[in-house]
Amino acid sequence: MNKKKKVDVVSKIPNWAWLLLSLLTAILVWSWLSSNPVTSRAFPPLTKVFGSYVKMANDRGVFWGDIASSLTSAGIGFALGFLFGVPVAFLMAWYRPVRNIIEPWIQFVRNIPPLAYVPLVVIAVGVGRAPQIIVICIATFLTISITVFQGVINVDETLIKAARVLGANDAVLFTRVIFPATTPFIITSIRLGISVALTTLIAAESTGANAGLGMRIRALSSSFETEPMMLYIIVVGVIGMLAEKILKFFERRLTAWQEKREI
Amino acid sequence: MAGETGNLTPKVQIKGVEKVYEGRNGKVVALNGINLDIHDNEFICVVGPSGCGKSTLLNIIAGLHEATAGEVLVDGVKVEGTGVDRGVVFQQYALFPWLTVEKNVMFGLNLRKDLTKLQREEIAMKYIKMVGLEKFVHAYPKELSGGMKQRVAIARAYAVNPSLLLMDEPFGALDAQTRTQLQSELLKTWEEERKTCFFITHDVEEAIVLASKVVIMSARPGRIKEIVDIDIPYPRTQETKMLPRFTELKNYIWNMVYREYLEVQK
Ligand SMILES: Nc1ncnc2c1ncn2[C@@H]1O[C@H](COP(=O)(O)OP(=O)(O)OP(=O)(O)O)[C@@H](O)[C@H]1O
Ligand SMILES: [Mg+2]
Numbered sequence: 001m002n003k004k005k006k007v008d009v010v011s012k013i014p015n016w017a018w019l020l021l022s023l024l025t026a027i028l029v030w031s032w033l034s035s036n037p038v039t040s041r042a043f044p045p046l047t048k049v050f051g052s053y054v055k056m057a058n059d060r061g062v063f064w065g066d067i068a069s070s071l072t073s074a075g076i077g078f079a080l081g082f083l084f085g086v087p088v089a090f091l092m093a094w095y096r097p098v099r100n101i102i103e104p105w106i107q108f109v110r111n112i113p114p115l116a117y118v119p120l121v122v123i124a125v126g127v128g129r130a131p132q133i134i135v136i137c138i139a140t141f142l143t144i145s146i147t148v149f150q151g152v153i154n155v156d157e158t159l160i161k162a163a164r165v166l167g168a169n170d171a172v173l174f175t176r177v178i179f180p181a182t183t184p185f186i187i188t189s190i191r192l193g194i195s196v197a198l199t200t201l202i203a204a205e206s207t208g209a210n211a212g213l214g215m216r217i218r219a220l221s222s223s224f225e226t227e228p229m230m231l232y233i234i235v236v237g238v239i240g241m242l243a244e245k246i247l248k249f250f251e252r253r254l255t256a257w258q259e260k261r262e263i
Numbered sequence: 264m265a266g267e268t269g270n271l272t273p274k275v276q277i278k279g280v281e282k283v284y285e286g287r288n289g290k291v292v293a294l295n296g297i298n299l300d301i302h303d304n305e306f307i308c309v310v311g312p313s314g315c316g317k318s319t320l321l322n323i324i325a326g327l328h329e330a331t332a333g334e335v336l337v338d339g340v341k342v343e344g345t346g347v348d349r350g351v352v353f354q355q356y357a358l359f360p361w362l363t364v365e366k367n368v369m370f371g372l373n374l375r376k377d378l379t380k381l382q383r384e385e386i387a388m389k390y391i392k393m394v395g396l397e398k399f400v401h402a403y404p405k406e407l408s409g410g411m412k413q414r415v416a417i418a419r420a421y422a423v424n425p426s427l428l429l430m431d432e433p434f435g436a437l438d439a440q441t442r443t444q445l446q447s448e449l450l451k452t453w454e455e456e457r458k459t460c461f462f463i464t465h466d467v468e469e470a471i472v473l474a475s476k477v478v479i480m481s482a483r484p485g486r487i488k489e490i491v492d493i494d495i496p497y498p499r500t501q502e503t504k505m506l507p508r509f510t511e512l513k514n515y516i517w518n519m520v521y522r523e524y525l526e527v528q529k
Contacts, residue, residue: 158353158355159357161353161357164345166347167346176370177359257360257362257405258405259360
C-alpha cells in the first residue's frame, strides 16, 4: 500500500519539474562546496562564475567566438566521422575480409588517448582548423563505426529470412531491412559521437588553436582564472545537454516502433 | 481421398535430400535421404522429435538453406534460392517492428512493379480482413499480442499469393486457447483456397486436425519414418478432435513419435 503511494507521487511530478529540482539541487550542492573551505577554491560562488561572462564576452570579447569555433570544429569533425563511420560499419558487417582487416585497427587506435596522436596530426597537416577537425573526426569515427557495426551484426536473422522469402534482393534487404533495423544503433552512435566530440575538444584545440572552448579552458586554467574557466566548463556541459535534447526529439520520431523499456 | 487432383506431377518433389552441418564439434547429419512428394492441395503436417531436422527440411524447400546432396523440385523446377512461389511463416513471427501491420503485409507486394499502389493496398486489406485485424492496420507489432502477430505473419505470407505455404511451428509460441483459435481460422482459409501447405508442429492433435497427410520423422539423422493418411473428411472443426477415428489416429501417431523420442533419450 505504502509503496504504491510513493510510486504514484514520483510519477505525478512532471518532467520539467524534475529538471528544475535537479538544477536547484545542483545549485545547492555547489553553494555548499563554495562555502566549504576545502573546496571553495575549485568552486567559486556561482554569481562570480556567471559574472565572469562580462569579462569574457565584453572585456576580452572572446566568449561567443570560442563557442562558434568549437561548434565548427566539433560539428565538421563529427559529421565527417559519421559519414565515414557508418559506411565502414556496414562494409565490415557485410564483407568478412574488410572486417578482419579494419576491426583490429579500430580496436587498436580506440584505446589511445587523442592527446597522444595530436602531435602527429599537427606534423602532418600543420596548425589551424584542419588538425582540430581531423582529431575529432578520428575520435568520433572510431566510436560510431564500432557501435553501428554491433548494430548491423545483431540484426535478427529471421527478419532477413522473412524478407528473402517475400522476394527481397540484396539491395532491398539493405535499404528496407538492415538499415531500418540498425537505426536505433545509429542513433546511439550519434549520441556517443557527440559526447566524444565534446570530450575531445581539449585535445583537438591543443593544436595551436587561437579560439575555442577547449583551448580557452586550458589557457584559463594555466592563468588560474577559476571563475571564467568554470563558466566555460558549464557551457560545454550545456551544449552536450542541448544536443541530447535535440537527438531525443528525433529519436522519438524515428524509433517509435521500438519495444521500449520505459525509464 | 487426399490426393484428389488431376495433375500427376507432384507440386513438390523431394529427392534424396541430405543435409550435413559442419559444426564446431564435427559433422551433424541433420537429414539423411529424404524422399517425399507433395501434391497440389495437400496439407502436410510434419511431426518428429526435436532436432530431427524438420526446420532444416523446410528451409531447404524455401531455398534458405542448401541441401548437401539431393534436390527439391517445385512445379518441376529445381529450387535454387528463395522464390515468391513459396511463402514462409516462422515460429518467431518475424514481423518488421518498424512497419505497421498494413506495411508489413504489403512488404512483399511493394516489391512487385506490376501493381499500382491502390491495388497493393486492396490486396493487403483483403488479407488483413481475412485474419480479422482490420482495426489494427496502423498498429506496430509491439502493440499486438502473440496471436495477433502470427495472424499478421500469415496475412503477409498469403498476400504475395504463393502456391506453396511453408510453416515452421507457427503456433508453437502461443497459449492453448489462441492456438486452437488460429487452427480453426487456418482450416477455414485452407478449405476455401486449398493452398498446398507444409506445416511443422510438435502437437499431434494439431497435426491431425489440419493435415491430409501426417509425415512422421525419425530421430537424428532425420529420415521419414512413416506417412499417415488422415482419412477424416474436411470441413473439419475443433469438434473433429472428438471423433473416435481422431482418437485412433492420435494414439497411433503419438506412439510412433514417442518411440522416436525414446530413441533420442538413449
Ligand atoms: N546452423 C547449424 N549448424 C549446425 N548444426 C545445425 C544448424 N542448424 C541445425 N543444426 C542441427 O541440425 C539438427 C536439426 O535441426 P533442426 O532445427 O532442423 O531440427 P528441428 O526438427 O526443427 O527441431 P525442433 O523441433 O527443435 O525445432 C539439429 O541436431 C541441430 O543441432
Ligand atoms: Mg525447428
